[in-house]
Amino acid sequence: MLVDSPPQPRDGTTSAPPAPTAKRRTLRAAGLFASVGVLALVAVASIAVGAKPMPLGDVWHGLFHSSGTANDVLIHDVRVPRTLLGLLVGAALGLAGAVMQALTRNPLAEPGILGVNAGAAAAVVSAISFLGVNSLTGYVWFAFLGAGLVSAAVYLLGGSRAATPVRLALAGTAASAALYGYINAVQLTDSAALNQLRFWQVGSLAAADMATVAKVAPFILVGVVVALLLARPLNAMAMGDDTARALGARLTRTRVLSMVVITLLCGAATAACGPIVFIGLMVPHLVRAITGPDLRWILPYAAVLSPVLLLGSDVVGRVVTRPAELQVGIVTALIGGPVFICLVRRRRMAQL
Amino acid sequence: MQRLSAESVTLGYDQRVIAKDLSVEIPDRSFTVIVGPNACGKSTLLRALSRMLKPSEGRVLLDGQAIHSLPAKKVARTLGLLPQSSIAPDGITVGDLVARGRYPHQGLLRQWSPEDERIVQESMEATGVGGLGERYVDELSGGQRQRVWIAMALAQQTPLLLLDEPTTFLDIQHQIEVLDLCAQLHEEQGRTLVAVLHDLNQAARYASHLVAMRDGEVVAEGAPASVVTAELVERVFGVRCQVIPDPETGTPLVVPAAPRRSLVG
Numbered sequence: 001m002l003v004d005s006p007p008q009p010r011d012g013t014t015s016a017p018p019a020p021t022a023k024r025r026t027l028r029a030a031g032l033f034a035s036v037g038v039l040a041l042v043a044v045a046s047i048a049v050g051a052k053p054m055p056l057g058d059v060w061h062g063l064f065h066s067s068g069t070a071n072d073v074l075i076h077d078v079r080v081p082r083t084l085l086g087l088l089v090g091a092a093l094g095l096a097g098a099v100m101q102a103l104t105r106n107p108l109a110e111p112g113i114l115g116v117n118a119g120a121a122a123a124v125v126s127a128i129s130f131l132g133v134n135s136l137t138g139y140v141w142f143a144f145l146g147a148g149l150v151s152a153a154v155y156l157l158g159g160s161r162a163a164t165p166v167r168l169a170l171a172g173t174a175a176s177a178a179l180y181g182y183i184n185a186v187q188l189t190d191s192a193a194l195n196q197l198r199f200w201q202v203g204s205l206a207a208a209d210m211a212t213v214a215k216v217a218p219f220i221l222v223g224v225v226v227a228l229l230l231a232r233p234l235n236a237m238a239m240g241d242d243t244a245r246a247l248g249a250r251l252t253r254t255r256v257l258s259m260v261v262i263t264l265l266c267g268a269a270t271a272a273c274g275p276i277v278f279i280g281l282m283v284p285h286l287v288r289a290i291t292g293p294d295l296r297w298i299l300p301y302a303a304v305l306s307p308v309l310l311l312g313s314d315v316v317g318r319v320v321t322r323p324a325e326l327q328v329g330i331v332t333a334l335i336g337g338p339v340f341i342c343l344v345r346r347r348r349m350a351q352l
Numbered sequence: 353m354q355r356l357s358a359e360s361v362t363l364g365y366d367q368r369v370i371a372k373d374l375s376v377e378i379p380d381r382s383f384t385v386i387v388g389p390n391a392c393g394k395s396t397l398l399r400a401l402s403r404m405l406k407p408s409e410g411r412v413l414l415d416g417q418a419i420h421s422l423p424a425k426k427v428a429r430t431l432g433l434l435p436q437s438s439i440a441p442d443g444i445t446v447g448d449l450v451a452r453g454r455y456p457h458q459g460l461l462r463q464w465s466p467e468d469e470r471i472v473q474e475s476m477e478a479t480g481v482g483g484l485g486e487r488y489v490d491e492l493s494g495g496q497r498q499r500v501w502i503a504m505a506l507a508q509q510t511p512l513l514l515l516d517e518p519t520t521f522l523d524i525q526h527q528i529e530v531l532d533l534c535a536q537l538h539e540e541q542g543r544t545l546v547a548v549l550h551d552l553n554q555a556a557r558y559a560s561h562l563v564a565m566r567d568g569e570v571v572a573e574g575a576p577a578s579v580v581t582a583e584l585v586e587r588v589f590g591v592r593c594q595v596i597p598d599p600e601t602g603t604p605l606v607v608p609a610a611p612r613r614s615l616v617g
Binding site: 105229232235236238239240242243245246247248249250288292293294 | 402403404423424425426427428429432435436437438439440441442443444445448449452455456458460505508
């Protein structure tokens with residue numbers, strides 16, 4: 001061989017400052033801290049703003065020195081549950097979206113793509129139409145069951161142990177299409193069910209009460225903890241299955257746990273509020289623009305910023321058509337749509 | 353007893369059997385290169401040795417234990433693999449990617465430490481990407497990118513490192529760069545390297561131990577000087593050739609024969 005290798009520049013042997021990495025870590029931590037602050041502000045706004053505006057003094061009084069005034073009752077029975085539900089559901093949707101996008105390596109993954117929303121909705125439709133369930137607390141369990149069943153079915157259809165991102169996405173899309181067909185068929189033949197579902201299907205926090213919050217909170221909290229624990233194996237899997245396996249990540253276990261987490265988070269969120277669109281799709285994208293591709297940062301950021309967006313949208317929805325209100329699912333779609341289009345146009349999207 | 357070996361394994365995908373009753377031992381501290389024509393099962397063997405593929409019969413032994421029964425992270429601290437293709441996450445920096453090689457050394461109770469930081473930096477310097485830590489992986493050239501992936505595998509700090517066609521898709525300059533790097537890792541750090549290579553001459557030049565395969569069987573193995581003969585090349589690759597000493601290194605150099613005009617005309 002006649003090629004003489006050119007002398008290789010072994011750059012970096014002279015100076016290798018690790019400073020920028022440490023600085024970035026500090027910045028990210030500070031950003032997360034600031035995000036928590038913003039979330040606190042939005043939560044206060046969510047308690048203060050509504051059909052009946054409330055001065056901050058009354059908010060403070062109602063929260064910490066409640067003495068049963070009309071405002072105190074309003075805060076306790078309506079505003080606080082609504083805000084808590086917004087926090088829980090927002091965190092759940094954002095985390096579920098982030099885990100889904102990591103799991104399927106598909107930047108467009110959202111609760112819709114893996115069929116979770118469709119599963120929840122189909123179960124609720126069946127419950128209303130065939131079993132006569134008509135209370136919100138009744139929906140919760142059916143929505144949850146539907147989400148779980150469809151997640152499992154999608155995982156099996158996607159090839160179970162041999163599941164690949166593309167196969168999972170295809171299986172989820174196919175399942176969604178079939179289930180929405182079923183939902184439409186039931187709705188068309190049962191007008192009573194249609195009326196009941198119309199509200200739920202848009203996505204709303206308005207019906208929140210403490211019973212609903214208590215019912216979904218355990219699922220969402222477990223889901224949040226497990227999701228955060230999955231950050232490292234999902235990081236490894238982002239580099240391809242072989243690389244992840246070579247690093248000692250356990251792919252099947254991580255996939256199954258991710259599906260469980262997604263089911264817990266999406267099932268609980270969808271059951272409580274109906275399918276709220278765009279949060280699970282949009283927030284992880286926004287977050288990635290801030291943190292880069294490290295899930296150890298993406299997941300906590302998504303868990304904090306998603307409720308900011310959800311509660312913010314809910315507050316906006318209460319203000320714009322006062323004294324009536326716009327459901328949060330509509331507002332997130334109205335705000336989220338254009339933002340998402342901007343994001344997609346500005347940032348190069350990874351290939352499926 | 354060598355650290356890594358395959359014990360009469362049967363390998364295949366779904367129903368298709370690629371190799372039957374195959375046994376190979378990887379000599380410790382060797383730079384073993386597996387060669388053979390396309391579809392001879394050389395990558396399949398490497399995938400089995402790196403536990404990417406589970407043998408349907410027989411077993412792969414790592415330090416005397418069946419590799420598939422060992423905990424995944426424990427294996428990953430002993431044996432590293434550079435797969436044929438990996439995905440660099442969108443917008444990841446070189447430093448962050450190499451740092452992910454520390455995965456098997458971390459756990460819930462064992463988070464990032466200054467030692468991890470030092471190993472990552474050393475791995476980047478060993479592969480000549482020490483100054484690129486803050487650069488985005490997608491901005492790099494193919495050769496640089498391959499060295500970044502090797503740096504990630506090095507950060508795993510495994511005594512054994514397996515490389516599946518590490519020079520594919522690289523031009524000749526970067527091929528030689530990567531192979532020089534492998535030779536350096538083998539000689540200076542005393543790691544055991546196993547690579548699948550396409551180019552017989554590169555294999556003969558860099559390997560300390562050569563495994564020649566055909567139709568899922570090992571046809572010959574040993575030092576390149578004893579394995580690479582005109583007779584063997586014809587038997588394995590079906591190519592008539594002369595083997596002469598490489599003018600640079602003295603290792604065998606395969607020169608394919610010119611077409612026989614008598615047959616053509």
